[in-house]
Amino acid sequence: MLVGRALVTKSDRPGAAYLADLFNLSGSVAIVTGGGAGIGRSVCLALGRCGASVVAADTNLPSAEETVRLLEADGCRAIAVETDVAAPRAVSAMTEVALDTFRRVDLLVNNAGINRPAPAEELGFEDWRSVLEVNLTGVFLCSQAVGRSMIRHGGGAIVNVASIYGEVGNPLLGTVAYAASKGGVVNLTRALAVEWARYGIRVNAVAPGYTRTALTRERLENSDYHEKIRELTPLGRIGVPDDLVAGVLYLASPAAAMVTGHILHIDGGWLAR
Numbered sequence: 001m002l003v004g005r006a007l008v009t010k011s012d013r014p015g016a017a018y019l020a021d022l023f024n025l026s027g028s029v030a031i032v033t034g035g036g037a038g039i040g041r042s043v044c045l046a047l048g049r050c051g052a053s054v055v056a057a058d059t060n061l062p063s064a065e066e067t068v069r070l071l072e073a074d075g076c077r078a079i080a081v082e083t084d085v086a087a088p089r090a091v092s093a094m095t096e097v098a099l100d101t102f103r104r105v106d107l108l109v110n111n112a113g114i115n116r117p118a119p120a121e122e123l124g125f126e127d128w129r130s131v132l133e134v135n136l137t138g139v140f141l142c143s144q145a146v147g148r149s150m151i152r153h154g155g156g157a158i159v160n161v162a163s164i165y166g167e168v169g170n171p172l173l174g175t176v177a178y179a180a181s182k183g184g185v186v187n188l189t190r191a192l193a194v195e196w197a198r199y200g201i202r203v204n205a206v207a208p209g210y211t212r213t214a215l216t217r218e219r220l221e222n223s224d225y226h227e228k229i230r231e232l233t234p235l236g237r238i239g240v241p242d243d244l245v246a247g248v249l250y251l252a253s254p255a256a257a258m259v260t261g262h263i264l265h266i267d268g269g270w271l272a273r
């Protein structure tokens with residue numbers, strides 16, 4: 001597995017083969033949480049097409065099974081696992097199933113996430129707690145469970161899915177719990193990167209801007225809201241899940257062997273304003 005190891009550049013090497021090696025995940029095993037829908041499903045398909053065996057983990061088992069059907073139709077190896085990233089026992093069980101099936105886990109994409117928008121002064125405690133538990137505690141629990149096996153196996157790569165709202169406040173909607181959770185993910189990424197570099201585990205994050213998925217569908221169906229987001233996004237469009245794929249692949253692959261603790265903004269320029 002080449003995830004954390006430097007690639008040797010040979011000047012006589014054909015360009016296409018060298019580039020293919022940079023993103024070759026053959027022989028590696030990836031867990032993607034929230035792999036049943038949206039960004040998680042696109043990431044599962046991309047990792048599978050780059051050669052990884054994929055564990056699509058989701059609270060919604062039928063949706064994870066559909067991801068697996070799509071992967072198998074492409075000739076990829078994959079399994080679906082029902083899990084709740086906020087529940088320590090479920091996370092241990094997910095990790096055990098992955099290890100029992102594939103013997104090791106090289107890549108973890110902490111993608112599962114929820115939002116409960118409400119003005120800060122009205123946000124209920126249960127909504128605050130569930131957003132923090134899924135979006136932040138879930139990233140820690142999965143990283144810890146899978147990270148232990150990566151330490152035993154000599155390394156790996158973790159890619160967290162943060163958000164633009166891990167870096168700035170939301171000008172349009174009350175999302176303090178979401179922003180606090182994603183801000184936590186941003187610095188958890190850096191803290192784990194520094195702590196686990198000694199084990200050959202790289203930890204990075206992508207920070208998506210507005211992306212068309214079930215998470216944003218209702219709000220984006222409001223034409224005023226949609227227009228406002230477009231205006232606030234320098235590249236002038238709403239993202240789609242496939243916009244995230246190349247960034248996650250890069251951070252997961254040997255191409256990023258020297259990259260850790262990095263937050264890659266994939267946001268059409270939102271954070272550059």
Ligand SMILES: NC(=O)c1ccc[n+]([C@@H]2O[C@H](COP(=O)([O-])OP(=O)(O)OC[C@H]3O[C@@H](n4cnc5c(N)ncnc54)[C@H](O)[C@@H]3O)[C@@H](O)[C@H]2O)c1
Nearest residue numbers: 034037038039059084085112113163208210211213214215
């Ligand atoms: N869509 C956006 O605009 C956007 C922007 C920035 C960041 N993100 C982040 O991207 C990630 C994916 O979001 P999406 O837009 O694809 O959402 P989505 O709702 O389309 O998909 C999320 C998936 O996670 C699963 N999930 C939810 N809670 C879970 C839990 N406790 N355990 C396991 N699985 C769980 C859901 O069943 C679903 O399949 C999230 O972390 C989200 O915060 C999304």
